[in-house]
Amino acid sequence: MLQQEFYHQHYITRDVTERALHEALKQSKLPGFSGLAVQGIINQVLEKLEESQVPMTDYALKSSGAAVIPEYTSPSYRSSAYKIVLFSPLSLDYVRSPELILEKENHPGNCWPFHGSQGHVLIKLSVPIIPRAVTMDHVSGPPLLKNGVSSAPKDFAVYAVTEDQEEQLLGLFVFLAPLNPTQTFQLKNEISGSVNYILLRVLSNWGHPDYTCVYRFRVHGDPASKEGKVAL
Numbered sequence: 001m002l003q004q005e006f007y008h009q010h011y012i013t014r015d016v017t018e019r020a021l022h023e024a025l026k027q028s029k030l031p032g033f034s035g036l037a038v039q040g041i042i043n044q045v046l047e048k049l050e051e052s053q054v055p056m057t058d059y060a061l062k063s064s065g066a067a068v069i070p071e072y073t074s075p076s077y078r079s080s081a082y083k084i085v086l087f088s089p090l091s092l093d094y095v096r097s098p099e100l101i102l103e104k105e106n107h108p109g110n111c112w113p114f115h116g117s118q119g120h121v122l123i124k125l126s127v128p129i130i131p132r133a134v135t136m137d138h139v140s141g142p143p144l145l146k147n148g149v150s151s152a153p154k155d156f157a158v159y160a161v162t163e164d165q166e167e168q169l170l171g172l173f174v175f176l177a178p179l180n181p182t183q184t185f186q187l188k189n190e191i192s193g194s195v196n197y198i199l200l201r202v203l204s205n206w207g208h209p210d211y212t213c214v215y216r217f218r219v220h221g222d223p224a225s226k227e228g229k230v231a232l
Contacts, residue, residue: 056220060217076114078095098121113212120199123217130193131187132222135183136183156203157169157171157200159199170191
């Protein structure tokens with residue numbers, strides 16, 4: 001209960017802070033500040049806010065035992081002419097594994113690409129948990145070039161999946177990659193018991209016609225107790 005309340009207060013604090021900053025900077029009418037500069041200031045403050053929070057455990061981390069289930073995951077994008085343009089052109093003529101989204105490495109080009117703007121990946125968590133939130137990451141650093149933003153996920157859904165392949169929706173979200181490369185979303189639909197599999201379904205991207213790139217996807221929650229019933 002305390003952990004759940006922490007998550008709740010964390011999202012409320014971030015939301016209130018962002019709204020207050022938008023309003024304050026809007027009213028101050030600082031000369032020479034473009035909308036992009038204002039958003040940059042807001043992002044810096046929000047990053048400091050994130051640093052002050054207690055880090056949430058990632059139960060979709062590969063090094064902790066999580067894994068992608070290939071047979072229930074979209075095929076990776078593959079083309080000899082494939083390029084992800086971020087800070088500089090990067091040519092990739094081989095298939096990049098979807099398990100990249102379960103790793104901490106986050107530099108330009110180190111992502112999992114799939115065809116088009118819609119795709120999915122099924123993740124077996126490191127341990128059964130009661131899911132509370134998820135975090136989506138895009139590449140971090142200086143402002144991205146057009147293609148870097150356009151290939152980022154936009155609308156996405158998160159599901160719990162049973163051994164019988166039944167899906168239970170945990171939430172629909174919008175990843176605002178052009179504003180902030182790391183965003184955490186509180187799951188809106190509660191489930192009874194703990195889960196072992198999470199399905200990420202990307203529904204759209206920010207405009208790239210050929211592929212979508214997912215850099216990292218994290219799952220947060222409460223570990224199932226030894227006495228607790230594992231639902232999935």
